[in-house]
Amino acid sequence: MSNLEVLNTRSPEQRTSQALDSVETTKANTFEASEHTSPHGSRAIKEREAHKLEKRLCRLMGQAIVEYDMIEQGDKVMVCVSGGKDSYALLDILIKLQKRAPIGFEVVAVNLDQKQPGFPADVLPRYLASMGVKFHIENQDTYSIVKDKIPEGKTMCSLCSRLRRGILYRVADEIGATKIALGHHRDDMLQTFFLNMFFGAKLKTMPPKLVSDDGRHVVIRPLAYVPEQDLIDWSQHKEFPIIPCTLCGSQENLQRQVVGNMLREWDKKFPGRVQNIFRSMQNIAPSHLLDRDLYDFKNVRATGVSTPGGDTLFDEQEFKVPSTLDAFGIKLEP
Ligand code: SF4
DSSP: OOHHHHHHTSOHHHHHHHHHHHHHHHTOOHHHHHHHHSHHHHHHHHHHHHHHHHHHHHHHHHHHHHHTTOOOTTOEEEEEOOSSHHHHHHHHHHHHHHHHOSSOOEEEEEEEEOOOTTOOTTHHHHHHHHHTOEEEEEEOOHHHHHHHHSOTTSOOHHHHHHHHHHHHHHHHHHHTOSEEEOOOOHHHHHHHHHHHHHHHOOOOOOOSEEEOTTSSOEEEOTTTTOOHHHHHHHHHHHTOOOOOGGGGOOOOOHHHHHHHHHHHHHHHHSTTHHHHHHHHTTSOOGGGSOOTTTSOGGGOOOOSSOOTTSOOTTSOOOOOOOHHHHHTTOOOOO
């Protein structure tokens, strides 16, 4: 695989960072060249990459927490841990940030053992104990309820996750949690955005912070800015003991997979596009959309005063192609 192909399989941040690395590599001295060839050298490179990834994960999570005021002094944060890569990474990075945060907050990991056949009940308690984190395992046989209610061959995820949500809210009450942290990442949010648009005719996604539907808890998504590929890499580096979610035999939402593939394909062909879509969700102009509830179109009147944000009417809009990637020899399609 060429350098360019390697770069194109990664997220924009990783491509930029890798591209920078390759520039650094060309400047490498003889000592660095020997580093590449010896086993000790390749271990050092891996460690350097892992260190960079850890820094990026801490930065992105810290930024999301600060920008959305997710965690306050004295909070008790209940981290929902499923045994998947995302929730392991969420817990891992949040504990790192907790140690250096200027405010004090507690972290409690909670896992719901849904009694799926073959669920390795010892894996999470062993891992959480080894981390030295406070944890609670809630045992509830939602598997039997879901199997009983959903006809054979139909997807069980919707009922399963609704039951799970209700139980986790109750546990949050019982342990006195003030925030519930979920492991959804940037790409989950983008997929949900497109699924809502394609099948629900709505512009909406999973927000980074919201009030739970029982009105009693604040749910936060500290991984909101983190691309999924970074979590895959971190999970491999940390060798998290992954427990698959499909032990129940249900299939993952097919449409979500299709949209996920569409985004990955775009990211490969048009570097920067996926991150731009994400940024667009943070940069909304209600006056330039069509929602009459969000903008008072009825009272739009000529004021005689020029408006910088007003419509440029007949002008063709120009879009800037990111030049940074050009500089690294990555060809951007028109
Ligand atoms: S895959 Fe199984 S455990 Fe996971 S949400 Fe769907 S039904 Fe529930």
